[in-house]
Amino acid sequence: MVLVVVLSIAFMVGAIMAIVSLVRRKQMEDFCRQSDRVSLVEQKLVALEQEVVRQVVQPKVEEHLPALMRKYRQTVREDEYGLIVGDVWDREVNYFLERVVPQGPFPDFSALLRQRDVLLAAMPERDRYRVDLLLRKHLPSQAEEIREWISLTYRQHAAAVVQDMVQEAIASDPTDAQFDESMSGEDFELLCAEQLSRAGWKANVIGATGDQGGDIVAEKDGRRVVLQCKKYSAPVGNAAVQEVFAAMRYHAAEVACVVSNAGYTKAALQLAATAGVHLLHYSEIGELDKILGPRIG
Numbered sequence: 001m002v003l004v005v006v007l008s009i010a011f012m013v014g015a016i017m018a019i020v021s022l023v024r025r026k027q028m029e030d031f032c033r034q035s036d037r038v039s040l041v042e043q044k045l046v047a048l049e050q051e052v053v054r055q056v057v058q059p060k061v062e063e064h065l066p067a068l069m070r071k072y073r074q075t076v077r078e079d080e081y082g083l084i085v086g087d088v089w090d091r092e093v094n095y096f097l098e099r100v101v102p103q104g105p106f107p108d109f110s111a112l113l114r115q116r117d118v119l120l121a122a123m124p125e126r127d128r129y130r131v132d133l134l135l136r137k138h139l140p141s142q143a144e145e146i147r148e149w150i151s152l153t154y155r156q157h158a159a160a161v162v163q164d165m166v167q168e169a170i171a172s173d174p175t176d177a178q179f180d181e182s183m184s185g186e187d188f189e190l191l192c193a194e195q196l197s198r199a200g201w202k203a204n205v206i207g208a209t210g211d212q213g214g215d216i217v218a219e220k221d222g223r224r225v226v227l228q229c230k231k232y233s234a235p236v237g238n239a240a241v242q243e244v245f246a247a248m249r250y251h252a253a254e255v256a257c258v259v260s261n262a263g264y265t266k267a268a269l270q271l272a273a274t275a276g277v278h279l280l281h282y283s284e285i286g287e288l289d290k291i292l293g294p295r296i297g
Helices: 002-063 065-075 087-099 109-114 116-121 125-171 174-178 185-198 238-250 266-275 282-292
Strands: 202-205 216-220 223-230 255-260 278-281
Touching: 002 065, 002 125, 065 087, 065 125, 065 278, 065 282, 087 125, 185 202, 185 216, 185 223, 185 282, 223 238, 223 282, 238 255, 238 266, 255 266, 255 282, 266 278, 278 282
Parallel strands: 223 255, 255 278
Antiparallel strands: 202 216, 216 223
16 A cells, blocks of 8 residues: 555656656747847847948048048057057047947937837748737846947947958058068158159158258149158157258248158147148158148249
8 A cells, every 4th residue: 555655656746747847848948939039139130230330330431541541550560579559549449439430320229129120020920929029028128238238249340340441441552562660761761752753742852961850852833841751660759840840941841741650749749730740641642732732822
């Protein structure tokens, strides 16, 4: 009798465990299906975000491409270990995205819900009801998390688009192909003079002796420009601005320019603005006419 009772209890326990196992399996299957639907929604959101980047970021990059190329050339450097240092460029990209490019595609959660029809259209028909339920009942409770996720993916993708477009433009720029980080200061002066000649200027490299702060005197259509060329591994300071300003007077030039492969310090930028000295990147020499504008008088 006791054996029968034990066997009965064992049978009941086994049956209960089997039922529990089936329930858990069903719950797991439901969870997986739910996860799959969430994954489909996330994939569609990423696709929408990438389309927004294409429509919003790319036109702004194209509009400001010369300035972005100049910033990239001025800030990205190879260090003594052969590693590319781009911290300043990364900050420049973030500044560009924050100040110049409109904000991300979903600034608030209501914008996400407005995409409901688009999201549902991408779902298999059998899943549309459940995805709609997911959007209406489950996602609103995670609105802040979704905003942060969308913002992060948008910024990452937008920064990659800026990087790729700028690097592609620089790689196809013939001026950049002629510059070499290992070239001497004298070779850099010759490169600048060559670019001026190609742009229609009569460029005369003065040389180190008696230059009085100028390296090149260039003339075109009655306008005389004196340029000081600085091949530096760090931003150019205001001493170069002072020197080329003095050289402008000495060589009876109308315009003074400093040309460099690097950027310029804040002090140099401030002094140049006051003195009317143009601070250029060597890649801009071909556009010197446009930069200077029409001659007055």
